[in-house]
Structures are given as C-alpha cells and as structure tokens.
Amino acid sequence: MEENSAANLRGKDIIGLENFSPEEIRLVLRTAREMKKIIRGDMKKLGNLRGKAIVNLFLEASTRTRTSFELAGKYLGADVVSINASTSSITKGESLRDTLMTIEAMGVDAIVIRHKSEGTAEYAAQIVKPVIINAGDGAHAHPSQALLDLFTIEQAKGRLAGLKVAIVGDILHSRVARSDIFGMTKMGMEVHLAGPKTLLPRFFEFDGVQVHDRIEDAISRADVINILRIQLERQQAGLFPSAREYARVFGINKERLSLAKEDVLILHPGPQNKGLEISNEVTYCENSAIHEQVQNGVAVRMALLDLTLREK
Numbered sequence: 001m002e003e004n005s006a007a008n009l010r011g012k013d014i015i016g017l018e019n020f021s022p023e024e025i026r027l028v029l030r031t032a033r034e035m036k037k038i039i040r041g042d043m044k045k046l047g048n049l050r051g052k053a054i055v056n057l058f059l060e061a062s063t064r065t066r067t068s069f070e071l072a073g074k075y076l077g078a079d080v081v082s083i084n085a086s087t088s089s090i091t092k093g094e095s096l097r098d099t100l101m102t103i104e105a106m107g108v109d110a111i112v113i114r115h116k117s118e119g120t121a122e123y124a125a126q127i128v129k130p131v132i133i134n135a136g137d138g139a140h141a142h143p144s145q146a147l148l149d150l151f152t153i154e155q156a157k158g159r160l161a162g163l164k165v166a167i168v169g170d171i172l173h174s175r176v177a178r179s180d181i182f183g184m185t186k187m188g189m190e191v192h193l194a195g196p197k198t199l200l201p202r203f204f205e206f207d208g209v210q211v212h213d214r215i216e217d218a219i220s221r222a223d224v225i226n227i228l229r230i231q232l233e234r235q236q237a238g239l240f241p242s243a244r245e246y247a248r249v250f251g252i253n254k255e256r257l258s259l260a261k262e263d264v265l266i267l268h269p270g271p272q273n274k275g276l277e278i279s280n281e282v283t284y285c286e287n288s289a290i291h292e293q294v295q296n297g298v299a300v301r302m303a304l305l306d307l308t309l310r311e312k
Contacts, residue, residue: 007021010312011308013125013132014304016140016143016178017183020143020182025187027307028300028304029151031303032147032299034303035300039295039298045075045077046077048310049310050078052110053110054078054079054080054305055080055083056080056081056112058083059085059116060085060114064294064297065297068294068298068301069112072301075302076302096124100124103130104130109130111124111128115136115138117137118137119137120138121137133305136175137175138175139174139175142178142269144300144301144304146180147300149267149269152265153267156265157223161188163224164222165191165192165223166218167191167226167228168226168252169228169229169230170231171193172195172198172200181206181209191208192218193210193212194217194250195215196239197213215250215252216256221259221261222264223265224264224267225260225266226268228277229272229273243273246277250277251278251279253279253282254279254282257287265289266283266285266290267289267290267293272290
C-alpha cells in the first residue's frame with residue numbers, strides 16, 4: 001500500500017463494490033500485485049498481520065473462496081480459524097446474531113462471512129465490531145471475486161478502461177455478475193450481458209450496461225468473456241428447456257469464441273459445468289485465465305486483509 005494514497009481501507013467493512021471508489025479499487029489491485037510476488041516466491045510468509053485473528057465463517061458451501069481466504073490470512077502471518085455450517089452451533093439452533101457475538105467475544109479482528117441470504121454481511125457489520133468481509137451473500141454480492149476478475153484482466157491486458165466485457169449466463173441469480181458490473185463500470189469498462197430471458201433481471205438497475213437476447217451480439221469483438229456457472233439446482237424451476245438446449249444456444253465453444261477478438265480473455269468463477277456453459281476446449285485454450293484466477297484470488301484476498309487489518 002502506498003502511504004500517500006488518498007484511498008484507505010483500514011478498518012473498513014468489505015460488503016460490496018458499490019461502496020468502493022475507483023481509487024480504492026486501484027489500491028487493492030496495486031497491493032495484489034505485490035502479494036502475487038509473495039505467492040510465487042519460495043517464502044510464503046509475511047509478518048504483516050502477526051498477532052491478528054481471523055475467523056472464516058462459511059455457512060454456505062465453498063472451496064475456492066474459503067481456501068483462498070484461509071491461505072491469504074496464513075501467508076500474512078495471522079491466526080486463522082475456519083467454521084462451516086456443519087460444525088457451527090447454528091445446527092443446534094443458535095441464531096446468527098449469537099454466533100457472531102460469540103466469535104466477537106473471543107477477540108477476533110476480522111470475520112470473513114459467506115451465507116446463502118442476501119444482506120447477511122451488512123447485517124453482521126451492524127451487529128459486531130470486527131472487520132466484516134463479505135465472501136458471498138446470496139445473489140447480492142461477491143466483492144473479492146469481482147476484484148480478482150479485475151486484477152486478472154488488468155494483468156493480462158495492461159489496462160481496464162475502454163475494454164469490452166461480455167458477461168454471459170445466469171445473470172439473475174449471480175452475485176458475481178452484480179459485483180463485476182459495479183467494479184467494471186466504475187473502472188470505465190464497457191459491459192454487455194447475455195443469457196436466457198428467464199435468467200436476466202426484468203428491471204435492469206445499472207446504467208451504461210447493454211443487455212442482449214443473443215449471445216453472439218454480446219461477445220462480438222469482446223476483449224473479455226466472463227462465463228457464469230449455470231446453477232443446475234435451479235433447473236427444477238424450468239428456467240430453460242434443457243441442458244442440451246442451453247449449450248446449443250448460449251454455451252461458449254470454439255466456434256462461438258471466434259466472434260470475439262483473437263486475444264479474448266476467458267474467465268469463469270468456478271466451479272464449471274463443462275459441456276454446458278463452457279466447452280472443454282475453451283476451458284483449456286490459450287485464451288483461458290480460469291486457473292490464473294485461482295492464484296489471483298489468493299493475492300487479492302491477501303490485499304484485502306492487509307489493507308483492512310494491518311497497523312501502520
């Protein structure tokens with residue numbers, strides 16, 4: 001972090017990118033660049049957060065986000081404890097409020113929380129004093145995922161402003177899409193959305209974003225394509241005819257990819273449904289940064305923890 005930077009995240013709750021300024025986003029991306037050097041080095045241990053305690057409270061299933069937050073805290077020298085739904089007292093009937101207050105009473109400095117309900121992170125920030133970092137709350141927000149997407153794009157393209165980004169798939173239920181849109185528009189990117197009409201918001205709330213019925217229109221000459229996971233658990237509601245039909249009309253395959261720019265960057269927050277929203281050959285093509293996103297996720301989450309918790 002630059003000491004003379006006007007942006008300062010120390011002690012700030014990370015609820016959603018709607019609460020971030022472009023300067024704060026740039027600060028996170030600058031810090032993540034330094035953190036990535038640590039991850040790629042032989043000594044993955046800093047003393048920046050020595051003496052700090054972090055609890056990861058994951059009340060919804062996760063692999064990438066939970067593991068990367070845990071590693072991020074440990075790489076920075078913090079003491080990290082992870083709690084999931086099956087091992088929390090919530091299974092015994094304890095309220096979320098009481099769980100949060102119990103964790104606070106143990107003297108922790110930050111709580112990283114993931115929950116299936118929208119607004120949970122903001123609620124937690126109103127209840128307890130430790131820094132709250134939203135690791136995903138329902139269909140509302142996933143700020144660290146959006147920041148790692150921006151970081152991945154900037155690393156690959158050298159800039160953000162002016163790039164055309166297509167976000168395709170289940171926009172309606174995606175917290176990643178919402179956070180990406182906030183972050184990308186703040187950074188001067190041109191955002192295009194496409195998906196089945198049943199998976200697009202009826203009343204779109206973001207200015208400067210174009211919504212397309214045809215995926216071909218969204219990805220035409222795109223610099224970046226962010227492919228969202230189709231949430232198969234929602235298919236019982238009949239939101240699209242069949243997996244085969246979705247793959248035929250909206251899936252990203254090599255043929256469809258040719259409509260984008262030759263150096264288009266492929267992103268996917270994971271986990272993937274290969275053969276549905278994305279083909280195997282696109283997952284592993286040279287344009288794919290899907291596995292790079294995972295490493296960048298650790299770097300960005302290190303940056304967030306360092307910027308919010310480190311004593312200067």
